[in-house]
Amino acid sequence: MGRPSLWTAFLLPALLLAPAAYSLTIHPSCQGICGGVDIPYPFGIGNGTGTDCFRPGFEITCAMGTTPVLAGTSPAVRVLSLSVMPRAEARVTLPVAYQCYDKNGSATSDYNYGTVNLNPAGVYRISNTYNEVVVLGCNTFGYTNSGPAGRSKYMFYTGCACYCNDSKSARDRECAGIGCCHVDIPPGLTDNWMTFGGSWSHADMEFSPCNYAFMVEKGAYTFQAGDLSMQMTQASMPLRLDWAIRDTNGSSMSPSCAQAVNKPGYTCKSNNSECVDSTNGPGYFCNCTKGYEGNPYVNSGCTNINECERSREEYPCNGVCHDTEGSYDCRCPFGYESNGDPKEKPCNPKFSLAAKIALGTTLVTSLVIVALLSVAITFQKRQIFRRNGGNMLKNVDTGLTFFTEKEVKKMTLNYEISIGKGSFGEVYKGKLEDQTTVAVKKSSTEVDKSKVAKFVKEVEIQARMIHKNVLRLKGCCLEVKFPVLVYEFAAKGSLQGIIHGGKIGQERLPLEVRLDIAIGSAEGLAYMHMHTTSKVRHGDVKPDNILLDAQSVPKLADFGLSKVLAQDKERVEYVEGSKGYIDPEYLEEGNLTLANDVYSFGVVLLELITRKQIEPVEGKECKLVTNFRRAYEQENNSPRCKMFDEDIASEENIPVLEEIGKLAIECLAAEEDRPDMIEVARRLGMLKKVRKHGKTNRQSDHHPEETAADQETGQAPLLASDSQRSVP
Incomplete structure (x- = not known):
């Protein structure tokens, strides 16, 4: 087995769980978070101890204890985030x-x-x-x-x-x-x-x-x-x-600020809060006044902002900053003065005329030196950018953002928060200008001249992979000695950690969640395999390279072993991949095919339904594959049932688990007998539909394909050609 290349490790983003947000509920007994989503009042979940935790119309249901949804919606509408200020938004x-x-x-x-x-x-x-x-x-x-x-x-x-x-x-x-x-x-x-x-x-x-x-x-x-x-x-x-705060029906009679202030039911409860008329429909919402932040809908919810600890771009001060209640002071230090407000004008030393002339001469000399240094630094950055393949990437339409060194330092707070470290680089948490959280990977090694073309090709492949189940490469910085890549942030980490490791791995993982992870991963691989310009093989499919975002949506990562296959097969000098997941035929013959990924995905399917480690054996199939294949070949299904994870091996789930196991065995068959990933994704999707409709049929007499509106009216579902739904 060959040693992974530098860029294999460099292109793998390390991601950690996102920190919990700050929330203010109306009472300490009210649940303030669900599935990592903050639930601030007037939103709320259920009732606290003798306390109404939400305003009517703002109830949130914490489905299965992990997924927030808008209560009363049909079908259930999942919540990604809730905001009370500065915008009233969900x-x-x-x-x-x-x-x-x-x-x-x-x-x-x-x-x-x-x-x-x-x-x-x-x-x-x-x-x-x-x-x-x-x-x-x-x-x-x-x-x-x-x-x-x-x-x-x-x-x-x-x-x-x-x-x-x-x-x-x-x-x-x-x-x-x-x-x-x-x-x-x-x-x-x-x-x-x-x-x-x-x-x-x-x-x-x-x-x-x-x-x-x-x-x-x-x-x-x-x-x-x-x-x-x-x-x-x-x-x-x-x-x-x-x-917005409206009446229970959201009618045009909902009060404006002028009609609601100081009246019963007025919701802007906190001191230092204010009322704002809604611009999208009737009603109003609340904000904290300037200099305060928090939740204006609860008593004492708006608290003073310490402007001196915030960004100088947001709260400028060219002197010494002093926080005050609701504002801040900015004064020049002793021996300095400002030609105006120090918040807007700089503080300059109080010098005599001779001193000012001498200072001016020194400043002019310094400016010339700084200008020369700036030119030299700019030239050096351009040279590094070219050496790292920047000019090659700019000539290809990848849609990548090219960040400057200054922008990278700003988004990472000068590389302050490290969230992972590997043999070839370190990963930092960062935020873009729009406050989107990203993972920033900084290499610890320079680009080897002989590997520039390979690096550029790998970056180009990742940049072109735009799919909800493929981890997105957002941009790069190539004007620095050690290149930097900026990735989408996957808050829940890897599937490996979720099914095998830590406290999260010890929690129950419902079959529906595992099936969704399998479907999303399969659809991501199918997308890669049927890419519009070329077939792309991932090359290292395993739970470590399947990351989950905050909503448990799977994202394929680590394309360091990916190969562009102009034809169906490509011969390699040495075999790359991870023990236990490598296709034995690839290991023996060294022929790259899309079917290699199908084999690796079959192993991942077995891990999902058994929650067992693979235990690789040098040069052979891993023990999990061998044991499951032996159990599968027996006529009695009892050995297979014993291998299924006991958390999901209920009588109701066994038929679905059997079908997933059967599909995994097909993925692990000889290369010519394996299904492609498009077929694998389709069959997993059908299993989810059959399972979902089966539950629906047990709970209702309606046909499973009827919509909520159809059930209320008793009409058959309308097709796209029905003239009753035409545009006026």
């Missing part, structure tokens, strides 16, 4: 609406309008400032509607049309009507119901078998032509909701 996820067609162009029964009742108490409005409608597909028109009755059935109709001449029409990152379109939304939208219209034919369009439509936070989705053929029926998108 970030949530909504399902992607879709309608699929057969090769003859007829609509199939595989559809979902994304219908969500997210506003049962009328407190929420979909933000028109931060969201948009996106429609994907060829030859379709998608739109959403909302609001009370207008001239037509609803007050608002918003959507767009997209068209394709053939399978090559759509282009990556272009969403202007060919394969993808997007449009702003008006204020006042209260719910989500997507509809597909238009009379264009969908026959012979295998390159775009389904139409998709969704509302999404601006900047959160980037179109890729490959998405038209991807399976997105289980996908969801982030959305930002505005909220």
